[in-house]
Amino acid sequence: MKQSFALKRWIGLLFVVVIALGHGTSVRAQTNAQVGVFEAYEIKPGARIEIPIEIRNVQDLYAVDLEVHFDPTILTIEDANPQMDGIQPALGTFLDAGMVLYNTVDAQNGIIRFVMTQVNPSEPKSGSGVLIVLYTVGKAEGESPLNVVRADLSTREGVAIPSELVGNTVTVSAAAPQSNATPIPVQNPTSIIVIPTLAPTATPTVTPVTTSTKPAPTQTAVFTAVVGAVASPTVAPAAAEQASGFSLAQNWWILLIVAAAIIGVIIYLQTGKKHTQSENDEEEK
Numbered sequence: 001m002k003q004s005f006a007l008k009r010w011i012g013l014l015f016v017v018v019i020a021l022g023h024g025t026s027v028r029a030q031t032n033a034q035v036g037v038f039e040a041y042e043i044k045p046g047a048r049i050e051i052p053i054e055i056r057n058v059q060d061l062y063a064v065d066l067e068v069h070f071d072p073t074i075l076t077i078e079d080a081n082p083q084m085d086g087i088q089p090a091l092g093t094f095l096d097a098g099m100v101l102y103n104t105v106d107a108q109n110g111i112i113r114f115v116m117t118q119v120n121p122s123e124p125k126s127g128s129g130v131l132i133v134l135y136t137v138g139k140a141e142g143e144s145p146l147n148v149v150r151a152d153l154s155t156r157e158g159v160a161i162p163s164e165l166v167g168n169t170v171t172v173s174a175a176a177p178q179s180n181a182t183p184i185p186v187q188n189p190t191s192i193i194v195i196p197t198l199a200p201t202a203t204p205t206v207t208p209v210t211t212s213t214k215p216a217p218t219q220t221a222v223f224t225a226v227v228g229a230v231a232s233p234t235v236a237p238a239a240a241e242q243a244s245g246f247s248l249a250q251n252w253w254i255l256l257i258v259a260a261a262i263i264g265v266i267i268y269l270q271t272g273k274k275h276t277q278s279e280n281d282e283e284e285k
Contacts, residue, residue, distance in 0.1 A: 033058035035066070035131070035151040036166025042176040043138045048078070050184045051170070052130040053114075053148065055094060058161060060124040063117035064095070064131060065102075065152035071144035072110035074172055078135035079105075081189040089114055090186035094129025096122040097191040117154075119193070124156050133184050138172035146170050 034056040043049050053068060055061065070077070080090035087105035091097060095118055102115035114132050118125075134146075147167030154160060 033061075033153060033161060033163040034166055035153070035163050036148040037146045037168040038166055040168045040171070041136075041146075042171045042173060043136070043179060044174060044176045045138045045141060045172055047176070047179060048135060048137045049170075049179050050181065051134045051136050051146065052092060052184055053089075053132045053134065054092075054129065055131050055153075055163075056128040058128070058153065058163075059126045060155045061095065061126070061153055061161060062122075062124045062156040063154040064114070065150065065154075066112070066114040066131065066148060067150035068112040068114075068134075068146065068148050070110045070112070070146050070170070071142070072107055072139075074138070074140055074142045074144035075110075075146075075170055076137040076139045077105045077107065077112065078137060080133070080135060080186070083189065084194070088189070090133040090135065091116070091189065091192060092130030092132055093185050093187060094127075094131055095125055097187045097193075098122060099193045099195065101195050103192075103194070116192075130184060133186050136170065138170075138176075141172050141174065143169050143171045 036053065037051065038054055038056075041049060041051060053066065055064075077087055077089070079087045081088045087107060088103045089105065089112060091100075095116065098116055098118040100114075100116045102113045105112050112134070145167060146169060148165045151163050151165055152160070153163050
């Protein structure tokens with residue numbers, strides 16, 4: 001009985017080791033990502049500077065929902081895509097160009113909104129990089145905050161990614177040094193899929209007719225629904241192994257070691273059993 005219990009305990013321990021080894025390549029420590037403006041800027045009135053909205057230390061990012069505030073009396077944001085109406089920030093190179101639900105600059109109120117998801121077969125992104133680039137012009141002397149007030153991050157499966165928001169300032173001054181910054185790489189705006197139904201449109205003034213008390217879906221609700229529809233592929237069993245980062249075919253040596261260990265334990269226990277039986281037979285004689 002004791003030997004049978006010991007055998008089961010050894011086998012259970014070995015399977016725990018297999019599981020740990022199998023997931024060791026895919027499980028990473030979860031730390032908060034940082035999103036925002038990571039340095040202060042100083043420019044002359046009328047000068048133009050490129051300011052990146054960056055993300056750092058993120059894991060498995062697939063979609064973003066950003067809101068950035070600035071002082072419109074101090075700064076002006078130039079359009080990155082003249083082919084479309086309105087003012088749009090430029091898409092950075094961290095995420096693949098995908099489906100854009102919202103990409104606008106409210107020049108009157110100083111609000112930038114950017115909502116985008118990658119689409120299948122794009123893979124989730126980890127690490128650090130530039131999400132969007134603001135083509136910023138000094139409008140009048142003074143200091144403007146440039147704060148990311150909202151950053152909803154999501155994995156491919158729609159799981160929220162925790163993040164810390166980082167804000168900074170842009171000072172417009174005649175005494176500011178001349179800027180010689182290298183242009184920040186951005187993606188071709190024609191590679192982005194824009195959802196026209198979510199673009200801002202002029203709203204006529206009409207007398208509303210109340211027909212239902214059910215609230216209309218919010219921008220975030222629509223964003224979540226679209227992410228779930230376009231970003232979650234149907235994963236076949238073989239693809240599931242790749243997604244988990246552990247393949248039995250690629251890690252056959254682990255099974256070989258475990259099998260050898262189990263055989264060794266069985267032989268050891270059987271040998272011990274025979275030895276004990278021999279001792280008992282000698283004592284009976």
